[in-house]
Amino acid sequence: MPSNPYTPGQVPRILAGRAVEMRRIEGLLARVATYGELGGPLLLFHAPRGIGKTSLLRAGQRRAVESGFVTAWVACSRQQPVLPEIAHAIGRALDRADAVPSGAAGSSWRGQLERLTVEVGIPGAKVQAQVGRKEATAPPQAAIGILESLLHDASSLVRQHGGAGLLLLLDELHTASADEMSVLLNTLQNLDGERTENPLATVAAGLPVTPEALTRAATFGERSTFVSLDVLSDDDARAALVGPAEAEGVGWSDAALTAIVAESRGYPYLIQLLGSTTWDAAAPASGSRLTLAAVKRGLPVARDQLAAMHRARWGAATRLEQRFLAAMAAAGEGNVTRAAIAAGMGVDSRAISVPRERLIDKGVIEPVGHGLVRFTLPGFGAFVRGLDDA
Ligand SMILES: Nc1ncnc2c1ncn2[C@@H]1O[C@H](COP(=O)(O)OP(=O)(O)OP(=O)(O)O)[C@@H](O)[C@H]1O
Ligand SMILES: [Mg+2]
Incomplete structure (x- = not known):
């Protein structure tokens, strides 16, 4: 019996649509890989919950890894200061990078890695101390300097060892404080001044408030590239349903697809949820088809799940x-x-x-x-x- 391939609340197996957005990310990566220089200003995708920001960032990360990048992923949150998280994520990413050769070359890489990782730990603390001090008018210069040299060192290290460059991914960027956003934007601005020295791209995601927050945090914040994500088109919604089932040898009836596309209104989370409840209702064997009857049997389960989410938001x-x-x-x-x-x-x-x-x-x-x-x-x-x- 094939297993349920739908992923409500998790990164999808197949990212439907989003070709335009992926090309944006690929554009940055290509610039870093080809010229060994900064990929451009911060690229930010913004959208409400459940539209697919994290999924898109993860797909971008996969693409980057395939192209020889080392990637550092930071899930920003209000609980954790963001800048030390960036430092740690980069340290871990360099540590994990399997571009590390074996033998003598590898041990020299390890040595550099260790030195950098040690340095990363300390600047992390310093950056935070600076940011915590709240000098609202001037951006904390020392913090900018530290993040700048961290990103410069890490990205050139990747490049020196045959990698394409470094991709920094920042999810939930709206949770960063204004100070942290200011440090980040100022750092990227400075790195842009010596673009050829910095083989780095930065891609972020956040709720729709993020562009405004970035613009408030630094006057040149609006030089970032803001791209809003929308619900999926009907065709893309169908592809999101058909693709994962097909990989398990299971098909969909047209009526079933039409029903889910209408019910979900292109909202990616709902597409995955309804795909999943339909699959569970049908428990399909390989070679069979998911029908409208199965969609209907799955609906109450999906509605319960949605009601739980509504209650959580209300609460x-x-x-x-x-x-x-x-x-x-x-x-x-x-x-x-x-x-x-x-x-x-x-x-x-x-x-x-x-x-x-x-x-x-x-x-x-x-x-x-x-x-x-x-x-x-x-x-x-x-x-x-x-x-x-x-
Ligand atoms: N392009 C897509 N194709 C298929 N499924 C998708 C796509 N984008 C998102 N999904 C699905 O939609 C749901 C929400 O996706 P995701 O977590 O990426 O959204 P988000 O915008 O990051 O939400 P949040 O703001 O809550 O973090 C997941 O179940 C995911 O599998
Ligand atoms: Mg997300």
Whole structure:
């Protein structure tokens, strides 16, 4: 019996669509690999939760490894200062790099690696001390200097030992503090001044607030490349369903695909969830086909899972945020105006800025221009309307 190939909440086996975005990453990699120089400014992908930021970054990482890069992955979080994490991730990446030759050449590499790893540990601490001191006006120069030499040393080391260069991947960048963003942007700016010395590319992902946060953190933050990720097109949604099953010798009926594409509205997490619940409902043998009947049998399981996610988001909201969400849900599906939410809460529209910002920060709602917002998770509005205490 083939095993379930769908991956709700995990990196997909097949990354559907995203050809344009992958070309962006490949463009940076090609520049580093071909000219041994900096791949360009920070490339940031931004999107609400569940749209596929991490999946795209992981695919970029795989591509980089195939092209001979050493890659360092940092999952930024509010719990951990980001800059030391970058230092540690680079240390680990160099350590793991299997570009290390055996014999004498290998031991000299090891020696350099160890020296660098030791240095990495200490600058990490220094960087943090600097950042912690909060000199809001001037960016912490020492921290920038340390990160700069760390990235320079690490990327040239990779290159000297026959690698294409270093790829630094920063997921959840919106959780970095303004100071940390400022150090990062200033560092990349300085490295750009000596681009030919720095065979490095930096690719990041974050919630839709990230471009604004970066632009606030450094005046030239807007020189970064911001690319928003959208839901998958119908064709790509179908490919996301067909590909993984095909690899297990299992097909899909057209009606089943059409039903999931409609139900998921192209939201990648839902595509994986519905693919998975359909698969479990059918328990298909190799050579068989997944049908509309199996989709329908799987739906209640998917809805339960989605309801659990809705409950978790609701539970993580403060009382004020919950009132905001309730007013927003009551105003209807789709894009909701600030005025409608304020009216629903019975307050002035200026009074809703704080819960609005916090909910955007948490990825529960997203701005869609002209002051309009919408829910990021399908069905969340209906869930909120169904609550007794909302
Ligand atoms: N291009 C894609 N093709 C197929 N499945 C995808 C694609 N992108 C994402 N997915 C699936 O969608 C779900 C969410 O993906 P991912 O975790 O990458 O999103 P995210 O934007 O990083 O979310 P979060 O903000 O919560 O971290 C996962 O189950 C993943 O398997
Ligand atoms: Mg993610």
